[in-house]
Amino acid sequence: MEFRRLGRTDLDVSALCLGTMTWGEQNDEAEAFAQLDRAKAYGINFVDTAEMYPVPPRADTYATTERIIGSYFRQRGNRADWVLASKIAGPGNGIDYIRGGQLRHDRPHIAAAVDASLQRLQTDWIDLYQLHWPERSTNFFGQLGYRHKDESFTALEDTLEALDEQVRAGKIRHVGLSNETPWGTLKFLELAERRGWPRAVSIQNPYNLLNRTFEVGLAEIAIREQCGLLAYSPMAFGMLSGKYEDGARPEGARITRFSRFTRYTNPQAQAACSRYVRLARDNGLDPAQMALAFVTSRPFVTSNIIGATSLEQLESNLRSSELHLSDDLLEAIDAIHREQPNPAP
Numbered sequence: 001m002e003f004r005r006l007g008r009t010d011l012d013v014s015a016l017c018l019g020t021m022t023w024g025e026q027n028d029e030a031e032a033f034a035q036l037d038r039a040k041a042y043g044i045n046f047v048d049t050a051e052m053y054p055v056p057p058r059a060d061t062y063a064t065t066e067r068i069i070g071s072y073f074r075q076r077g078n079r080a081d082w083v084l085a086s087k088i089a090g091p092g093n094g095i096d097y098i099r100g101g102q103l104r105h106d107r108p109h110i111a112a113a114v115d116a117s118l119q120r121l122q123t124d125w126i127d128l129y130q131l132h133w134p135e136r137s138t139n140f141f142g143q144l145g146y147r148h149k150d151e152s153f154t155a156l157e158d159t160l161e162a163l164d165e166q167v168r169a170g171k172i173r174h175v176g177l178s179n180e181t182p183w184g185t186l187k188f189l190e191l192a193e194r195r196g197w198p199r200a201v202s203i204q205n206p207y208n209l210l211n212r213t214f215e216v217g218l219a220e221i222a223i224r225e226q227c228g229l230l231a232y233s234p235m236a237f238g239m240l241s242g243k244y245e246d247g248a249r250p251e252g253a254r255i256t257r258f259s260r261f262t263r264y265t266n267p268q269a270q271a272a273c274s275r276y277v278r279l280a281r282d283n284g285l286d287p288a289q290m291a292l293a294f295v296t297s298r299p300f301v302t303s304n305i306i307g308a309t310s311l312e313q314l315e316s317n318l319r320s321s322e323l324h325l326s327d328d329l330l331e332a333i334d335a336i337h338r339e340q341p342n343p344a345p
Contacts, residue, residue, distance in 0.1 A: 001043030001321060004302050006083070007201025008226050009174055011127065013083050015296050016321055017046040017230060019307035024064030025054035026254070026309045032068045033075075035314055040081065042318045048204070048230065048305055050087035050132055051117055052095060056258055059097040063120055070122035084121065085128035085230075087178060087204075088113040090135050105135045106154045107162040114166050129166065130176035130204055131159070140179035142263050142345060156187055157195070164197040176230070178204035182217040189225055200227050202302055207231040209240055209276050209291055210269050210344040212337060219300040228302030231295050236264040236344060240291035242277040244270075252309075268343035275336045283329060292320035294333060 003012040018039045023032040036047070053065035066086065073079040088110060089095060091103045099109060117126060133140050136153040166172045175198040177185060185203055192199040203222065207214045207229060214222075214229060222228050235241055237254055244265075249256040255265065264273075280287040296304040308314035325333075 003045075004228070005226075006128070006302060007174070007228065008199065009201055011083055011174070013046040013303050014044045015301075015303055016044055016318065017048050017085075017303040017305045018044055019232065019305040020047060020049045020065050020069065021053045021055040022254075022307060022309050023054055023068050024061050025056070026252075026257075029068050029071060031309075031311075032065075033072055034311055035308065036069075036072055036076075038311060038314055039318070040078075044318075045081060046083045046085070046303055048085040049121075050089070050130075051098070051113055052087070052089045052132065056260060057093065057095050062095075062097060063116070066117055066120035070120050074122050079123050083127045084123065085130060085176065086117050086121070086126050087130040087132035090131065090133045103135075104154050105131055105159040105162075107158070107165070110159070110162040110166065114171050118171060125170060126172045128174050128176050128202065129163065129172040130178045130202075131180070133179040134181070134184055135159075136184075138181050138184070140181070144345060156184070157191055160188060160191050160195070160197045167198050174198065174201045176200055176202040176204060177227075178230075180205065182221060185218065185221055185225075185227065189227065202228055202230050204230040204232055204305070206233045207295055207298075207301070208234050208236045209294060209333065209337070210236045210264055210272055211342055213342050213345045214300075219298075222300040229298075229300050230303050230305055231298075231301050232305045233264075234295040234304050234306065235288055235291050236269070236273070237261055238288075239264045239269065239273050240276060241288035242281075245274060245277060254309075264344045266344060268340065272336065272340040272343045275340070276333070279329075279332055279336065285323070286316065288316060289320040289323050290325065290329075292317060293323040293325050294330075296321065297325060 002015040006013050049065050137149045163175050177200050188200050205214050255261050277287040280290040306317040
């Protein structure tokens with residue numbers, strides 16, 4: 001397993017990160033434990049979760065994922081072997097059951113969220129604490145066309161100062177962003193430099209063959225500012241595995257089970273996806289592994305967040321780290337991208 005430096009920290013994280021958003025919904029605790037054990041044996045030291053997980057979020061499953069991870073740490077006694085990342089939820093998305101629903105990235109909410117996560121995770125510290133999505137209205141979760149709103153939201157200065165307090169208290173080690181824009185990323189970085197507050201060490205945004213928008217405004221920032229991408233949805237909710245080709249809906253699969261997940265199923269995305277799947281198969285490759293290997297190979301990616309609902313899927317995803325994509329294959333991928341760019345932003 002390859003390891004990469006997390007921002008400007010002293011932490012090295014595996015190039016693949018174990019994602020956990022299915023635990024407590026599509027996976028039970030025993031299955032989650034098995035995934036953690038297998039990932040660790042393969043060399044992964046990085047696990048990502050969030051207070052909101054599992055997804056889709058529901059009041060009766062809220063924070064189950066963190067509780068499962070906490071149980072794992074208690075039973076295995078190996079917390080120090082992991083770089084642990086979690087996130088504080090933002091407003092909206094129908095999660096009115098979290099802290100009364102009036103979610104802010106201010107001092108009271110950050111303090112309460114950190115303490116609750118620490119308790120559920122059964123740990124004294126979180127290595128990377130991320131803002132799951134911006135409090136302000138901006139472009140994330142696939143929104144197209146920026147529509148400015150004059151609204152009240154917590155000043156970024158206040159958010160970063162509150163996170164600084166948590167770092168100084170030893171409850172979190174480093175700060176990260178998620179679903180953030182170029183403006184927001186640079187603003188947080190500028191404030192950190194000017195005020196001596198924690199510098200964002202990563203940005204967790206979507207990135208896959210159907211959505212390469214990160215390359216447009218954020219990739220240069222990621223490299224020049226050492227605020228690398230933690231890529232989520234690298235297989236576009238499984239679309240790039242080929243299992244949904246020709247309208248197939250495998251029993252128990254995520255898109256089959258949850259009709260709300262339509263980001264990667266529009267006609268343009270399905271057409272482009274078919275081309276990538278066919279390209280992989282024509283080259284004797286597993287489509288899922290090709291899609292993952294592409295993401296992991298990008299120079300602005302710190303870690304690629306893989307997820308699975310079975311050990312068989314996890315094993316295949318892990319093996320993607322052993323796949324090297326030739327220059328000819330990368331050119332063929334770019335040719336498809338030029339003809340059908342970002343069909344599922």
